[in-house]
């Protein structure tokens with residue numbers, strides 16, 4: 001079964017550079033790709049798509065690039081609202097959202113509210129997201145919960161993650177060829193199948209997603225058994 005796909009959308013900068021374009025143009029092209037891949041995911045029967053858009057480490061980039069990305073996120077969420085309503089996509093942001101600029105927080109909250117009743121696809125956008133930060137935030141949420149369980153189990157711990165009780169992604173895709181997780185979904189990826197594409201994110205579309213899913217379906221998932 002393939003219910004949840006997570007994607008590390010990497011390679012915008014290299015895609016642009018290879019074409020003599022600016023990194024910003026690469027990010028714009030990459031942002032447009034989100035709608036394409038979301039639509040393909042719906043056609044494939046996927047229910048949850050979690051996309052890594054900005055990591056807790058990406059603040060290290062030059063401030064001009066960080067500011068450009070923040071503006072892009074806000075602009076894009078408004079621009080895509082019509083398309084999301086049409087396709088039944090529910091937007092949900094995950095990460096340390098409270099640390100984002102007010103403009104970004106406001107726009108994503110608006111779109112989250114506007115799409116809250118859509119049910120074709122849950123589109124989780126990981127923004128100012130770090131896997132270690134999420135685990136620490138979950139532990140702090142437990143410490144502050146007056147109704148916390150006496151014992152933490154793998155099952156009740158999930159309730160404290162950014163998206164409570166999110167099923168694990170069966171498939172993790174990373175575009176841009178790097179063989180690392182870069183602090184994405186450290187808890188949830190524990191048994192996910194990994195697929196790395198050499199294509200840069202702005203060139204990863206319908207056909208590439210289908211190819212990843214086809215390969216996933218041929219994997220033998222043993223979970224430590226035989």
Ligand code: IPE
Pocket residue numbers: 009010011012013014015053054055058069176
């Ligand atoms: C991914 O593309 C987008 C973000 C991390 C925001 P990059 O900007 O990392 O592109 P490359 O890896 O430099 O090509």
Ligand code: IPE
Pocket residue numbers: 008009010011052053054055058178180182
């Ligand atoms: C991972 O890409 C983060 C996102 C796609 C948002 P990076 O480009 O930041 O990852 P590294 O630096 O190659 O590990």
Ligand code: MG
Pocket residue numbers: 010011012
């Ligand atoms: Mg990168």
